[in-house]
Amino acid sequence: MEMPDTARLAELALERVQLGIFAVDRDYRIVMWNRFMSEHSGVCAEAARGLSIFECFPDLPHAWLKRKFDTVFLLHSGSFSSWQHRPWLLPFEHDCPITGSFDRMQQDCAFMPLMEDGQVVAVCVTIADVTELAAAWREKEAALEALRDSSERDALTGLFNRRYIIRRLEGEYRAWQASGEVFSVLLFDIDHFKHVNDTYGHPAGDAVLRRIAATVADEIGDTGVLARYGGEEFMVILPHCDPAGSRAAGERIRQAIAGDGIVLPDVRLSVTVSVGCATVREGAASVELLVEEADHALYAAKRGGRNRVAMAVAHA
Amino acid sequence: MSDAILSGDRRDALQEIANIGMGQAGARLAALLGRFIHLSVPRIRMVDTVSLPSAVRDMLDFTEPVTALRQSFRCDIAGEAISLFDSRGAAHMKFVFRADESELASPEEADEQDIEALSDVANLITGACLTGLFEQIGQVPTFTPPRVMGAHLDLEDILNPSKLPWDRALLLEVTLQTEDGVFGSHLLTLMTAKAVEALVTALDGFLANL
Numbered sequence: 001m002e003m004p005d006t007a008r009l010a011e012l013a014l015e016r017v018q019l020g021i022f023a024v025d026r027d028y029r030i031v032m033w034n035r036f037m038s039e040h041s042g043v044c045a046e047a048a049r050g051l052s053i054f055e056c057f058p059d060l061p062h063a064w065l066k067r068k069f070d071t072v073f074l075l076h077s078g079s080f081s082s083w084q085h086r087p088w089l090l091p092f093e094h095d096c097p098i099t100g101s102f103d104r105m106q107q108d109c110a111f112m113p114l115m116e117d118g119q120v121v122a123v124c125v126t127i128a129d130v131t132e133l134a135a136a137w138r139e140k141e142a143a144l145e146a147l148r149d150s151s152e153r154d155a156l157t158g159l160f161n162r163r164y165i166i167r168r169l170e171g172e173y174r175a176w177q178a179s180g181e182v183f184s185v186l187l188f189d190i191d192h193f194k195h196v197n198d199t200y201g202h203p204a205g206d207a208v209l210r211r212i213a214a215t216v217a218d219e220i221g222d223t224g225v226l227a228r229y230g231g232e233e234f235m236v237i238l239p240h241c242d243p244a245g246s247r248a249a250g251e252r253i254r255q256a257i258a259g260d261g262i263v264l265p266d267v268r269l270s271v272t273v274s275v276g277c278a279t280v281r282e283g284a285a286s287v288e289l290l291v292e293e294a295d296h297a298l299y300a301a302k303r304g305g306r307n308r309v310a311m312a313v314a315h316a
Numbered sequence: 317m318s319d320a321i322l323s324g325d326r327r328d329a330l331q332e333i334a335n336i337g338m339g340q341a342g343a344r345l346a347a348l349l350g351r352f353i354h355l356s357v358p359r360i361r362m363v364d365t366v367s368l369p370s371a372v373r374d375m376l377d378f379t380e381p382v383t384a385l386r387q388s389f390r391c392d393i394a395g396e397a398i399s400l401f402d403s404r405g406a407a408h409m410k411f412v413f414r415a416d417e418s419e420l421a422s423p424e425e426a427d428e429q430d431i432e433a434l435s436d437v438a439n440l441i442t443g444a445c446l447t448g449l450f451e452q453i454g455q456v457p458t459f460t461p462p463r464v465m466g467a468h469l470d471l472e473d474i475l476n477p478s479k480l481p482w483d484r485a486l487l488l489e490v491t492l493q494t495e496d497g498v499f500g501s502h503l504l505t506l507m508t509a510k511a512v513e514a515l516v517t518a519l520d521g522f523l524a525n526l
Contacts, residue, residue: 011453019401063416064415064416065416067415070348071348071439071440071443074344074347074348075341075344075345075440075443075444075447076344076447076451077439077443077444077446077447077457077459078443078459079439079440079443080435080439080461080462082432082435082461083433085432085435086432108461110461112458113456115456125438128344280438
């Protein structure tokens, strides 16, 4: 059989490619509409040709699309649309049914000049199905989010970790330097935690940590930032909080934990915490010194008998 | 110095081509936007990419940090076009280039962070200028979509030679004038040595036909 000529082969190729290809003239009337376009739009080439694209698809964004076409007619250069900014130009079903994340085909579009004798006779548009790429991109973003999370969170309790809270503390400190708005730091530590682990085992110890994390998170809510600071030690940052406020918060935390019984399969436990409070003030030259003050207060609470709140020396 | 490659007649030819090209580009942009747009006679300099940040700083009137977008172009000459915007320029350009009249009432309303709008601006300016220029030597370049190279960074971070696998930069400083003032619009093109050779060949062809 004789090989068809180049023009015919090009026509055949146009009908086979896995790419939407269509073209419009200066009145935005459809002059070319390939098979991909008919199959996905439900409008066949015979019906589409001669109609204005805006007539054929009234839901298209008029001003935006007209601008895309005019860019090509007037500048003789290209125009683009990315799935990330506009998920699709035309609502098509995608051909990857396994990808559950998108209900419609995600599309990258390109608009280009078809030129004859230095004139742009038509604007050709390609619509590429990038649904799989979009799905992979979303997965990557989710993985990055999880990675970010795992570097900021303590795995056991789900609270923020030490690395994160120190960064937050530095941020609060800088904000205080700029605005003068005081904030407080609470450090609280489980009383006799080693005893809990030795007597009831580490699973019980873990359960205690999780329970305390949940109880205190509930208690402080949006008013502060809670983190696991050490093995059995926790830190709370309380923005816009003065010494009196920090003492009150510390007391609420102490009471919530002391009044709470922890029920495990074999045993019912109760634990208490000691709390140390410090508030930033003129003399607090650095974040480290502020944390040290809270730490000294915590130590004082322990020495004073445990299950109590102690204030940093400057506020006592 | 790399300016030696483009000297004398060739340099004059390139300047003339760029002048005509920018004039063409300005007229086309004005027609597209339905607004007064004028592109200045471009300043042209050829530099090695190592000297790029300082050359850009010399030539252009920016307040860093800047946002940069890149697009590849290809005809007989292939390279990359980089558009640079500082925050004031970005907001103003988005206002000038807006597609829908109802969108924004003033440049102040243009959201500086709106990357889609900025990509559109970069594409229009790059497309108009480079197409205008290359058409003078009988070429119609094709372009890839704009991609953000970096947002709100210093010139050294964005134009770091390690990030630009190109040898030469043809700096085209184009100033865009609109009805409410003059706003610098900055176009750089980067080319390999091979592309520069192709440009030189094209310029020689242009000169021969004069």
